[in-house]
Amino acid sequence: MSTADRCHTFSIRHQSHNPLAPRPLKPILIISVGLALFASMSLTCQAGGHAYITNQGGNNVSVIDLENNQVIATIAVGKAPVGVAVSAKLAKVFISNVDGQSISIIDSNSNQVIEELPIKGSPVGLALSPDSSVLYVADWFDDRVLAINTGNLQQQRVVAIGKAPAGMVVSPDGKRLYVANRDSNDVAVIDTVALHVLSRIPVGAHPYGLALSPDGIQLYAVNVHAGTVSVVNTSNNQSHTVKVGEHPYCVTVSADGQRAYVSNTQGDSVSVIDAAQKKVIATIAVGAFPEGISFDQAKQRVYVANWFDNTVSVIDAASNQLVASIPTGDKSRAFGQFIIEATH
C-alpha cells in the first residue's frame, strides 16, 4: 500500500467513526468537518515517517524525523544494538541487542521502550512478516532462526539453519522467509507455515544483507567477500551476479522495484543497481563504513548508516545526489529495514 493510499483509507475511516458527525447533519457542517479532517490528515501524512538507527557503541537508537532530517529522540536500549525491524501496523520497532542477548521493543508513538525480551543466543538480523504477526530473529551463534508471535512473545518456534544466519526478508505474501547464511555462502528458503527449509540457493562469498523487490520476484543478496550482489529470480532460482563496491554489506530496493541500493563499507559509497539492466548505474560517495540502508517511499530518498562516522547519509533517489548528513550516535549500524512510514 502506498502512503497516499494509506492516508486516504485513514481519512475515510476517521470520518465514518467521527462522533461529531451523526447522520442527520446539515450539509455545510459535513463539508466543513470533512475538509478539516482532510486537511489534518494530509498534513500529518505529509509529515513523513521516521528512521530508527541502532548505535552499536552507544547502546541506543536515534530516531530521525524524515520530514526535516533531524534526530528527534535518542532511546536507550540493550547492549550493542544492531538489527532493526519496524511495524507501522503495530506502531512498534524491534531492536536486536547482540551483546545484551535481547530484543528491545519500542512504541513508535511514544518512542519509549515498552518491553525487553531475553533471547538465548546472539540475535542479529530481524524481519517481520508482512502482517506483522511474526518476528523472525536470526541467532548468529547458534545457527538458527526464531519465529516469535508478536501478539504473544512467549510463543516461539525455531528452525535450524546454515552457518551464521545474517540478513532476512519475508516474501510479500508471507509464505517464504529468506535467510542469508553468511558462512555457508547460500540463502535458505524457508516455508513459514511448516517452518522448515525448502531449499538453499548458492550465492557468492559471505552473503550478509538481503532485500526483495516489492513483487517478491527479485531477491538481492550482498556477497561481502566477493564484492558482488546476487540477483536471484525467486520463481526459478536463476541468478545473476552484479559487481559492486568494496566489502558491500546491505541492500534496499526502491518502492517501484526499479532500483537496488547497496552500501559498500570499504568503498564509503552506495552502488545504485538498475533492476532491469542488472548493472550498477551510479556510485554515490557517502560517509565512512556505510552499513544499514533503507528506502523512504514518501520522499524517494535513501538513508544509510555510517558506522565509522556516526552519521546517516541521505541520498535523493531521483538525482542520486547526497542531500544531507545527519549526526546520530556511536557506531551507527541500522541492520534491517529501519524506516517506518507515517500512519496517522
Place this chain on the structure above:
Amino acid sequence: MKKLLALIAIAMLPLTAAAHGPSSQKVEKSVVIKADPAKVWALVKDFGNMQKWHPAVASDKLETKKDENGDNATFRLLTLKDGGTIYEKLRNVDDAGMQLKYEIVEGVLPVNDYYSIMTVKAGPGAGETTVTWMGRFYRKYMLNPPIPPGQDDKSAVDAVTGVYDSGLANLKKVAEGQ
C-alpha cells in the same frame, strides 16, 4: 590433562570457523602536525616504509601478488621491534583525498577482521595538518563467553589504541623534524 585440553581445542575449531565476532570495535585517533599536508601524506601513503615513522616497526617488506579474487594486490610484512610480525593488505590509496585504506591479513595483534583508514587533511590552523587513524575490528576470540584472557574486546581495543597513539606521536615528530 593436556591431551584433554587439546581435544577440547580441536573440538572447538569448527565453531571458530563458523562463528562471527560478537561486536565490531572501533578506535579513532588523530594528531595535529605542524607540517605541510603533502609532506605528511608522503609519509603516510608510503606503504612499504612504515618503519620511517612508526616506532614499533623494525622493518617493512613490500610484496605484490594475486589476492583471493585473482586481482593484483599490494601487501606488506611488518616486523616489529619485539620480533612479532603483521601481514597487511593495501586496499586503496587515494591521492586526491589523501586517504589510505588497508587491512590485516594476519599478525600478532589480538584482533580479527581488522580494517583501517588513515586520512590526512590540511588544518585546523595555517601550516598545520591533521592525521586521523581509524580502525574497525573484532576481538581475537570469536565465540561466546567465557573469553580467554587477552582475547576480549578490551584487549583488542587497548592493543590498537597503543599502536595508533605511539604511531601518531612519532609521525608528528618525524614530519615536524627537518
